[in-house]
Amino acid sequence: MSFLQLRGVEKIFGDHKVIKGVNLDIEKNEFIVFVGPSGCGKSTLLRMIAGLESIDGGSLHVDGRDITHLPSSQRELAMVFQSYALYPHMTVYDNMSFALKLAKVPADEIRRKVEDAADKLNLTPYLKRTPKELSGGQRQRVAIGRAIVRAPKIFLFDEPLSNLDAALRGQTRVEISKLHRALGVTTIYVTHDQVEAMTLADRVVVLRDGMVEQVGAPLELYDKPANQFVAQFIGMPSMNIVKAAQLSQFGALAGQAANRVPADGLIGVRPEGVRVLPVGSAGVPGKVELIEALGADTLIHVDVMGTPMISRQAERTHLHIGDPVSLEFDLNTLHGFDKAGRMVSLA
Amino acid sequence: MSFLQLRGVEKIFGDHKVIKGVNLDIEKNEFIVFVGPSGCGKSTLLRMIAGLESIDGGSLHVDGRDITHLPSSQRELAMVFQSYALYPHMTVYDNMSFALKLAKVPADEIRRKVEDAADKLNLTPYLKRTPKELSGGQRQRVAIGRAIVRAPKIFLFDEPLSNLDAALRGQTRVEISKLHRALGVTTIYVTHDQVEAMTLADRVVVLRDGMVEQVGAPLELYDKPANQFVAQFIGMPSMNIVKAAQLSQFGALAGQAANRVPADGLIGVRPEGVRVLPVGSAGVPGKVELIEALGADTLIHVDVMGTPMISRQAERTHLHIGDPVSLEFDLNTLHGFDKAGRMVSLA
Amino acid sequence: MSRFLPRALMAPSIVTLFLWMIVPLVMTLYFSVIHYNLMQPGETGFVGLENFHYFITDPDFWPSVMHTIQLLGSVIVITVVLGVGLALLVNEPFPGQGIVRVLLISPFFVMPTVNALLWKHMMMNPIYGVLAHVWQFFGLTPIDWMTDYPLLSVIVMLSWQWLPFACLIFITSLQSLDREQMDAAGMDGATRFDKFWYLVLPHMGRSIAVVVMIEMIFLLSVFAEIFTTTGGGPGNDSTNLAFLIFKQALMNFDVGVASAGALFAVILANIAAVFLIRMVGKNLD
Amino acid sequence: ATDLVIATVNNGHMITMQKLTKFFEAANPDVKVKWVTLEEGVLRQRVTTDIATKGGQFDVMTIGLYEAPIWSKKGWLAPINTDAAYDVDDLLPAIRSGLSQDGKLYAAPFYGESSMTMYRADLVKAAGLTMPANPTWTDMANIVAKIHDPAKGVYGLCLRGKPGWGDNMAFLTTMVNTYGGQWFDMAWKPQIDSKPWHDAISQYVDLMKKYGPPGASANSFNENLALFNEGKCGVWIDATIAASFVSDPKQSKVADKVAFTQAPTAVTPKGANWLWSWNLAVPASSKKPELAQKFITWATSKDYVNLVAKEEGWIAVPTGTRKSTYANADFQKVAKFAPEELKAINSANPTDSTLPKSPYVGVQFASIPEFQAIGIAVGQQMSAALSGKVTVDAALKTSQTAAEREMTKGGYYKK
């Protein structure tokens, strides 16, 4: 039996259901990442697991024990709140040591743990400050620090790195990953950052509008999205989608997919599967709409007779907006969907 | 004369200087992005421009007028706060319409503008809610909405998209960009997201520890970083750095750089300039440390006799941790730095 | 915001209060060094510090200072401690919460005189009082409150009156406590007591400071309740400084000595205030 | 219409006067009478403050027998000019002399009182005793001991205990007087540590401790009246005015069981009954002296007594001021306490109320400005002694010191 079991979990705010029957099994020591559009219910679900929101339907078991109605103080969790929820009148040190102090951990051990965490989070110079004297990112790090000094049964992280710069985010991500491996604590992690989701997760849970769309290993979701929503949600920029009805304009693409995808279905192709060639080359003709040079990559937005396509390439481009181009597609990584958005095998 | 001029601007909190003499000229209609490590002073600088923090040294001019000590209510700015700062007692609609109401904009125009903004930000269903009934991302969008309904002289955004999912972030980014083009309002934008910085900015300002490290167009920073800090800060994952002293181990790399970089200098090479080849190929030998499959890209961390190198490639890999590999470098995109980290031309 | 506006906004309060303070103060200073008995108003004359001498050497003086401090201390402690407790008790919803809150704050609306009469006659009277009946019901000899525990009786009355005030302020303050912080503390393993001690109490710091200061000011000058109930007795057992001054001014009509006493009270109040500011002051910003 | 502002005490007779003002207003249509009714202590504070600072808030003031001579001596009061109809000679002499200065009347007595003993005839009889016409304190001690029965809710003796010169000290001064004591000797030296004081106070404390009700040290007239009306007191010695209340069946459960006699005596009958009156006076600073005079003479006239009798009955007329009232047959019929009251009042002489000669005027007080402070301070000590907080000796000693202090401050003699 799995460690954490959610069975038909529901949450109702006022008169709308925000979590609509979530079933989920999480194994001991697993690292689970929740992703989903803003407002889909990630925080709510996390807070329900934490016992901060009542569970209006269904049940929640940890280790076989029904904890649906257990108060959060008895659940042995550590959580990083999306809004931080720091104690405003305590210093950074006190914020981080609070839980340990309550647990009657010896003073020198507390000091060691807190200083250790502060060091990892680059917070050492700020230990004596109160939250209001910190920058946004520093506050967020205190929130993380407050959670990681503890050794709970379950770690809950709600967008913990959103306010950190790329370098620090990478560094902290590595620390969280290390911590997870070292302590082997079951961890649930909410993020909007695809890199975090892909690199940290054992399994990713894609939520949409209070329901689970797909659960799977990161690359599984990327390569075999269960439906159009997941396909478009995972991967940045989003997967290009072409209506089967318009496929006739897409040359080779049409040939590959035509017989498998229903006439009212869709074909998806990832931006890295789209190559922009000089005009006149064999391929589908289009016009450059926008060019975004990201440094390492370049995103080229091309309009193919009304259908927008994005190509991502590693090289810089000399094209300009309005230039006519030809598009070539990588036919091995196409995705097919039926009218309802469900995946259709193209193999 | 430029529109917004910062001259030796300083800020002191207690007994440490947080902003250490910033000089900056911003033209009318420019889109400026501030980037920098967490805690480097981005928010503080923004808040000084907004008049929310006193300016302890230097001066601030807008349109030739000294506004160093002008109260913020008279500066005609709109700002998205890092902490949102929504009015807790007002509905989303009221939050967004408040400034317009104060400006005595006719009621129907207010309605139109707010509904328009809400629509762009996917907030329409939430107009009647109060902030505490919203998810984190929804709150952030309200904060954005509150700013963009107005037509100020200057827009200030402090990490406005940090809590949005990738799709929504892309979409909102486009809206902000459109808005900027449509209104032509000078905009200052703080972000940790490299994609935002690269795609939105006319010029990027890299801050570090209260000082400006470099100002320039996005690709300029990427291609010609003024120093090691900027080089490593811009680009994700960070640029690989090799000490000149260790160059002997790096074969071709050594040959290219040896005569230009001082003996105590450094050589930098971007991850996309590092190619991982099967062991035995011509190249520098190393060992795989970690593999991160991000979907479209794969990051391979390789250890070259104690120096960590990251390679980024568009293809999936079959390598495993511990596998010995050979590395090859793109010699055209090397960066050289002297001992102090200043850029050295390799051309 | 220019520097002018904040000052302009404060000016009306400061100017009026200054006048309100300075004129009586100067007159009181003047009265305190002359002989001035309302029964013999013509016979004034400069007497130097004699009035102070008489006030301070009054055998009731030191006891009254002690009583003032006891009264102040007990009522403040009782109202703050119970006030915090009650505020916590009624803060979270339960059936009839609104009515309970209304009942709790009601005693505050009672006039001091009515309060005193109510307690003296209807509650604490050893023969007819409700408390006497309760005592008798349990087969006990009713307590003769005003005689045997005069100061305690006054403390009870004043606490009854000021508890709702403290309670009201604390309830308001509790409303602005951030729920997420409490949640966070819960997850940190904080018990109810921990939450109270480490979060709620610091959060209420400013309110407590305000309640303490305001009560101090009012309790320092309590005399109506004492006048109506115990008359400061038996002996001087319930005489406080304000009552002593009242006695000098309006029972002995000795304005000179009363003025000296009033000045002394100002000094004492300032000393108390400085102490309190030390204790609670940092909660103010 | 002209406003006439009258400050008065909230006693029953004054309330009646307030109600009957409409007759005065009817007779003087251009006058509107406004009442400020206050409790005794507060009234004294108000009028003293006002008259001393020349506030001029009141056109007519109700003042006591204590203030009248002090204020008139200072010229704060306007003399009362009386006509023949007013019949100044009808006023009881003891009271009149207390209110006059150099033959001129400075305040008109509205009602007067003395003190006497009220007791429960039924209980005394049940105990097989009789109350003498002029009881001594020894008699009294015997009687209260016998009728004291707290199990049945009856306490033998109710006396004033609440501190205050008009409260416990009014009674205690009469007791000291009859034990042969005085406040000051002819050199204005306080006599509180003398033997008569010691004897009187010891007796008082002893009796009250043994036979008094609980909480006695907070009781004054009102509290004792309530107790007596409830049937909880066997004997009560207090103001004669109480007589009409305790014999009023509407208020009193024991109206038919109460009897009256003179206040107890000990060494001397001198000063055993106090003398008090509430009087109406016009402050010298009044802006409407004629009108005020007019009202005062109306309210203290014989006609007014008759008016009250007509409107409220003879039982409600203000007593203690006029011989004619006591001579009235109708009055005698309803007021069975009247003879004792008149006797008590007549026996009181403010100018000669102590066995040794005294320099001050007043039976239960000394009419000097310093007396209030002294009376209050001593009253406090007495109530402390009564409650058992201090011994009688200690209380007297402290009192003596306080009185000496006050007199020194008042400049009566050098230390």
Place this chain on the structure above:
Amino acid sequence: MLKKKPFPIVRTLSAWGVALLLFFPLFWLGITAFKTEAQAIAAQLFFTPTLASFVEVQERSNYLLFARNSLITSLGSTIIGLLIAIPAAYSMAFFPTKKTRDILMWMLSTKMMPAVGALVPVYVMAQTAGMLDSLPALVIVFTLSNLPIMVWMLYSAFKEVPKDILEAVRLDGATVWEEFRWVILPLTMGGIASTGLLCLVLSWNEAFWALNLTSANAGTLASLIASYSSPEGLFWAKLSAASLMAIAPIIVFGWFSQKQLVQGLTFGAVK
């Protein structure tokens, strides 16, 4: 908060218990007012109510005049007080200087002189100004003596407003008045209401000045009580009736404003 928590029975019972206990004296006062004098003293719980005491009180004194005076003076002083105190507290809370705390202390210290000590000076002042026994005099005195307390309470209420909300409103281009009207006022309604109520109650119940500065025209209900406090005999029922009439308006008002009073800041949008 878990919704399906067990019914908070212990809390409910204890809260009700304490509330009833604290309210009991008032309840007793209330019922005594409807008793006859004899019943009043006998401490009975069951009796046939009578309005006799109320009638008697109204007969003896013009209740409406006193009530009107109370209303005018307490409302007047509350309104004027708020008008003066709010700007001061606002300025001190939001534009603090090094002297702010000293000013606060000083304000409070103006209340440290016992009223009795200042009686003669104030009396003389009022008399010189020809304002004895006038409502304006009472309004002024009440306002001034409550002002420090009001500034203190308002200061503490304003201090609770999160700084960044203020910043947001300033950036939105609000004038000082708009900032106050639309953001600070709604956010601190609870504090302002408690302050107003406190001032109202203090003025309503103020007895010393109400008694000493008035005679026939400007007396308030608190001074009315003084004429019932110790008449000859303990007329408890009458006293209770007068007291009830004196405090009823303010209690009823307090009950109705209860909701506003306990309303604190509503947080949730501040990260």
